[in-house]
Amino acid sequence: MKPIRVNSAFATPYDTARILGVSRARTEELIKLARRNGDHTAKPTVSSETGFASKGSAYKAHSIKRSSTSVARKSRVRNAGAKVSTTKTKSAKANL
């Protein structure tokens, strides 16, 4: 297959907005949205092709500091965030 070679100028968001008839104010809003998103690009979920989770849902489990006596567990409820369980570990119970 022979690809189509493109050497035209790259369309800016303002070009796109003008062609599609989007107002100036809405264009500025959308540009801001894109820039804000660029700072923290959404991370893929397990089914990376279908949906994305924002910071702090499933990823929260990895950020919780583990202590010797408490364990971070993900709730079994669908889409629920991780919560710190106060269940003692086996070694902690043994030391009591």
Add this chain to the structure above:
Amino acid sequence: MPAQKSPLQKRNPQKLISRKNRVFLNIPYDAAFENLLLAYIAGISAFGFTPRATLEIPFSQRRLVRIISLIKSSQYSIHDLSRVQLDRTAPRTPRFNMPFELGLTVGSSIPNHAWIVCETRRHRIKKSLSDLDGTDVYVHDGTVRGVLRELCNAFVRTKRQPTIEQMMQIYRILRSRFAGILQAAGASDPFNARVFRDLCVLASAAADEIIP
């Protein structure tokens, strides 16, 4: 003596210049195709193009005329012939719009217009549209990554060539802002003019940021 301008240029000088970056997108408008619509918008914008679709055209008697003018005002067109099966709602019918618009494009013989055909399943087009035998068909397997991969196979930019990962990044941005855009438009799916326009501008802004 300066060259005489055509009536079209006199009315809108920008119109002829920007035709280069326009891509007519001919895809099925159904809920199952939502992710692939976002993927097409992300991929097309990553190449610095502006997507155009019949979604922009209001339903009226002159719809066909406006579809033809939309095709003619684009330099490229992408025709996705994935939906060949019968739909679920009675009376069950196949979707003829996509092959019809491909026919309009081929039949119009627009100068300097390049068109490509995409499909979900390999070799199916040999059965569904055997007149296209000998034409390269881009098979995306019905996945987001597949669509982006096939767009990379179809187009090559001399400058600012996007990578699949950069295209995926744009797709993720669209995904993460999708609910907000739907809410702002009071819509429940992306197959309406306002949502489509917002998604295209957002994707273009993201591409401008991400692709150096």
